[in-house]
Amino acid sequence: MNVETGPLRPGEARHPAESTQDIIARDRNTAPGWARDVSYTYLGSEDVSKERYTRAEFADGEFARLWPRTWQMACREDHIPEVGDYYVYDLGSYSFIVVRSAEDEIKAHYNACLHRGTKLKPSATEGFAMNLRCPFHGWTWNLDGTLADIPEKWDFAHTRTRRMCLPQARVARLGGFVWVNMDPAAPSLEDYLGPEALAHLTAWKLEDRYIYLHVQKSYPANWKLTMEAFMEAYHVGDTHPQVAPANGDVNSQYDVYGEHVDRFISTLGVVSPKLRERYSEADIIANFTLGDSSALGGARPELKEGERARQVMADMFREMFESASDTDLSHVSDTELLDTYSYTFFPNLFLFPGISLPMIYRFRPDARDHRRTIYEVMFMRPKPRSGDFETAEVQVLQDHQSFAEAQGMDPGFGRILDQDTDNLHAQQEGLEASAKAGLTLADYQEIRVRHFEQTVDRYMAMPPFSAKLEDLQP
Missing domain, CATH: 2.102.10.10 (Rieske [2Fe-2S] iron-sulphur domain)
Structure with a gap:
């Protein structure tokens, strides 16, 4: 249901453009079940208190109540x-x-x-x-x-x-x-994630990939603020204007799975619904192939009459990735090749399971300063058939350095990461200066932020964690 159909109950409004599922349904290579799933839940419209980001006492409570009780990704096998x-x-x-x-x-x-x-x-x-x-x-x-x-x-x-x-x-x-x-x-990891998220994670076969690039940087903002900068596509038009001509931003899909997992799906190879009067299908191809952020290494396909740019991009991505990995991808859906699938695994892990840019984000609070966060980006690729690969060591960037300076980082994507994080210091300082007691969130586009903070609240309502030494010894 979209915003033009009259009075709607809270949480029912959607952008009037076609949905993410409408876009995916037109693809030639059919999407798997986990990609066709829709699981939004309205969680209220109340403001979220700013104190969780600004008070050191709140961070102390997280270390006492939240972090000891949650499942965290420590490393790869x-x-x-x-x-x-x-x-x-x-x-x-x-x-x-x-x-x-x-x-x-x-x-x-x-x-x-x-x-x-x-x-x-x-x-x-x-x-x-x-x-x-x-x-x-x-x-x-x-x-x-x-x-x-x-x-x-x-x-x-x-x-x-x-x-x-x-x-x-x-x-x-x-x-x-x-x-x-x-x-x-604590519950088992399987129970913690829940059956839907567990089925998705199992289907991706991430055990068959390895980390080939690992970059870390510290930011002057609370860990939750830093995570939430990546939880929605609502910011794309103003923060990443260079990608809007080929990105379905405001009609992205948002889903919630139990208490600890949520996601969004943001389609590529389509024009932002806000810009369709200005850009054509040919402009989508140009956006992908011009400049140092080109996703196709300089290739410039011809768009024939009646062809959809999204399908042309999917076909080229499939050919490019097959050549690079010596892998048959004919069975892989177009959406897995093109689109951004972003999953949050509470408390501090993002997984992006797509074929084109499979990534891991991990966020860790600085115990010495609740206004600082350690942010890691890890890029994955399929393990070679020979079994001969090397897991990347972490590159640690200084505050003044751009992600684009990391060895092996695509410069265009590095600048996108810079854009995502450039707002953080201003947001942290703005919240502390604000006369307003909380953050006002969109019911749909920012549901991941609300879901995340409600889960934080559930842990913060628990007593401080304690365990006897003998309970921790084998």
């Missing part, structure tokens, strides 16, 4: 392929050594010695170790967390009756990702 490989996942003051302790076993140990608390491995590192040894006094644990040695054990006879295994977070593996959760009483 490819980061730790061999027994002894480890990857340190840091989340504010929390730190975990994610280690392959056996061929088909992964553990996530709290990164602290049980002697005097020294970190066993430095933050933000990865590597290989035969055991986990404290650099201060040499207390040592096996990879599975069992105690291996206490130097001068004669002076620690009082520890003989204690369980001295390293405390562990729970670990789950899904889609090639390693997920961790600090709460022994």
